[in-house]
Amino acid sequence: MAGHRATGPRRGAARAARAAKAKQARREQAEAEAEAEAEPEEEYEDDEPAAPSPRRGAATRDLLRSAGLMEVLAMSALLGGAVLNQWMASLVGWALIYTSRRLSMAEKKWAALGVPGTVAAGGLVWLWGRNEGRWGEQLKEGTMGQAYEDMFLDLVRIAAVASTLFLLWRARRRLRS
Structure with missing residues (x-):
């Protein structure tokens, strides 16, 4: 019975494993974004101001979404x-x-x-x-x-x-x- 689906405790364990993997992926993505934000920006040689960061206001948007x-x-x-x-x-x-x-x-x-x-x-x-x-x-x-x-x-x-x-x-x- 190769096509038989897992039932009972095995299905719950599979769900828990998928949830843990998804949580780990979100954590790794958040850490990568935090590292990207922490890197110093390149300085411009001319007097033009730096372009706004694409993440500007993202914390507020994320907070309001949550x-x-x-x-x-x-x-x-x-x-x-x-x-x-x-x-x-x-x-x-x-x-x-x-x-x-x-x-x-x-x-x-x-x-x-x-x-x-x-x-x-x-x-x-x-x-x-x-x-x-x-x-x-x-x-x-x-x-x-x-x-x-x-x-x-x-x-x-x-x-x-x-x-x-x-x-x-x-x-x-x-x-x-």
């Missing part, structure tokens, strides 16, 4: 909301995180709920410290709610940027592995 479309859209909405001070755009960005197929459920929850929750908790701790006179200008009696409202948009902006940084970090880790 992030995926939904993550890039989420990061764009988050940063757009932070820059334009539009908290609704940031909410859209956090909602887009949940549509990602590349992130695990734990990563989605942390990026969309954990990071903003941590920032909100930090804001509450800051206001508590001000209310107790531990740091910053002490709050007047009964103004903690108003102080939190005044701080709300800044906290949303900080949370949006922090969530974006978390998504970039995850994409970079995925790119390296």
Whole structure:
């Protein structure tokens, strides 16, 4: 039975071997590209500037490709909301995180709920410290709610940027592995 296909554990071992070879080939290609980038460029004898490297911006493109479309859209909405001070755009960005197929459920929850929750908790701790006179200008009696409202948009902006940084970090880790 020369045409019989491998089954069971032998098929799994063959897949694992192919995956290991592919990973090794990618690693060797990345090392070759890193060596090519590390080589010094030839100096021009005239005063013309050197032509731009074909790899210029490639790291950013690779990072964005490893992030995926939904993550890039989420990061764009988050940063757009932070820059334009539009908290609704940031909410859209956090909602887009949940549509990602590349992130695990734990990563989605942390990026969309954990990071903003941590920032909100930090804001509450800051206001508590001000209310107790531990740091910053002490709050007047009964103004903690108003102080939190005044701080709300800044906290949303900080949370949006922090969530974006978390998504970039995850994409970079995925790119390296």
